[in-house]
Amino acid sequence: MPRTSNAMDRRLKKIIQFLIEYQEKNGYPPTIREIGREINVNSTSQVTYYLNKLEEDSLIDRSGHLSRSIRVNPAGYELIGFNPDEDIVVEKHENLLDRVASAVENLWKIPVYGVIVASEPLPMPDDPTFAPDTTIDVARSLFGINEKPGNLFALEVSGDSMIDAMINDGDTVIFKRQETVNNGEMAAIWIDDDNTTTLKYFYREDDYYRLKPANPTMQDIIIPKRKNVRIMGKVVAVVRQVQSAA
Amino acid sequence: MPRTSNAMDRRLKKIIQFLIEYQEKNGYPPTIREIGREINVNSTSQVTYYLNKLEEDSLIDRSGHLSRSIRVNPAGYELIGFNPDEDIVVEKHENLLDRVASAVENLWKIPVYGVIVASEPLPMPDDPTFAPDTTIDVARSLFGINEKPGNLFALEVSGDSMIDAMINDGDTVIFKRQETVNNGEMAAIWIDDDNTTTLKYFYREDDYYRLKPANPTMQDIIIPKRKNVRIMGKVVAVVRQVQSAA
DNA sequence: TTTGACATCGAACATTTGTTCGTGTACAAT
DNA sequence: ATTGTACACGAACAAATGTTCGATGTCAAA
Structure with a gap:
């Protein structure tokens, strides 16, 4: 079902959401296959395709191009918003402030x-x-x-x-x-x-x-x-x- | 130079410190080879050996046994000591929490x-x-x-x-x-x-x-x-x- | 109708990453 | 000195993970 730019847009957002949630939950980022499973796409190349789009828009960063090394940029957090029922106490990174601040901008x-x-x-x-x-x-x-x-x-x-x-x-x-x-x-x-x-x-x-x-x-x-x-x-x-x- | 249990101890601590810093800096955990490089050990098995020790002591968690999936447990953070500015972050975070919560309710x-x-x-x-x-x-x-x-x-x-x-x-x-x-x-x-x-x-x-x-x-x-x-x-x-x- | 850009898929491939194993060294206890 | 255990090394291997590629379908523009 191509050309459903609307559907793709949602999937892109869902990816970001998943990236955030997964990181929150596990303490490390997911693989592209895990992402694919989440959004019901079992073509790794398709996930890569999405990931490239997201990186073009500076929503994520994977300059490392290593395994499990996808990072969500502040802009990405802003796009999705911050999910508060996650335990943030464990997370104590410098970007926490950014994230909290951006959550208010939801x-x-x-x-x-x-x-x-x-x-x-x-x-x-x-x-x-x-x-x-x-x-x-x-x-x-x-x-x-x-x-x-x-x-x-x-x-x-x-x-x-x-x-x-x-x-x-x-x-x-x-x-x-x-x-x-x-x-x-x-x-x-x-x-x-x-x-x-x-x-x-x-x-x-x-x-x-x-x-x-x-x-x-x-x-x-x-x-x-x-x-x-x-x-x-x-x-x-x-x-x-x-x-x-x- | 084995049996220098003191040296090993230092290395174990250094590993935890590195794990924390690396995660802070990159947003994802390092590989065992990266750890090895950091502590001047270029035997991956040796790093694994250390990692097993750390896990035995519940200082880290790598139940996933996947790539880049090492997590530092609270006990690990404690071992190293919290940097003082962290408390400030947490505090600010509490201040914002209300706003976040209400934003999300909406x-x-x-x-x-x-x-x-x-x-x-x-x-x-x-x-x-x-x-x-x-x-x-x-x-x-x-x-x-x-x-x-x-x-x-x-x-x-x-x-x-x-x-x-x-x-x-x-x-x-x-x-x-x-x-x-x-x-x-x-x-x-x-x-x-x-x-x-x-x-x-x-x-x-x-x-x-x-x-x-x-x-x-x-x-x-x-x-x-x-x-x-x-x-x-x-x-x-x-x-x-x-x-x-x- | 044809064409081209985009979206999609899956499989083959390449690379990274973790694990295992054989071996070696030091040292304390025997 | 002998021996067992803890520590250490690196190569070979296995598993995971990311990348590339050819093929297909769809839609809009030509």
């Missing part, structure tokens, strides 16, 4: 700047120190490994106007503050002429912009380049608390 | 039982001790105050078949395990006749069940009561990590 409080409505620009404060009245707690593990909390903000969707983006009334959308996106990334886009904000996958083609709704049954929207569009942020996650009724 | 690990596909029943294990492949971290604040983590489980959506429920390919849906829902709550519903799983707002009317898609532009589905429908769980939240493209 939960990111993301500022909710307001409500997003199709017919209005995003309510983004120019002042970066703007203190929002509400925040939303989000597990750090929901985000990519390179994400930083400072760049993120959230908006609550009001109305059904984002339905083509598969986003409901009441959903909370988490954005990353940026003014450009790569082709194929979902962005909040302000279209000057139409005076609307919309959430679409964004493609910059030769002569036009193409906005692709998340709902695959819907048509792409073509916008000539002379029209003014502005990218307000990249959509990184959507959180929906399902209520009763509707 | 983060629930929800088991991901598998993939939900329209044409198949939910992959819910009968065995409650079933160990899921993966878990997803979710901020506790996403749920109501009466929610308990034990009742919750998650599934990853595969395919576009849940689009009418405003749920995308790749989304993670969090359910509460229950076999009935109140009118107007969204549930995972297995329809026997059609052999499908669907996510809809559920209404039990006088003569029929009414299934209302989350997408308000879509029609309700009416199912006569004679048909067999089974509620697999209540949808409490949807989490979407927005990927590139689509």
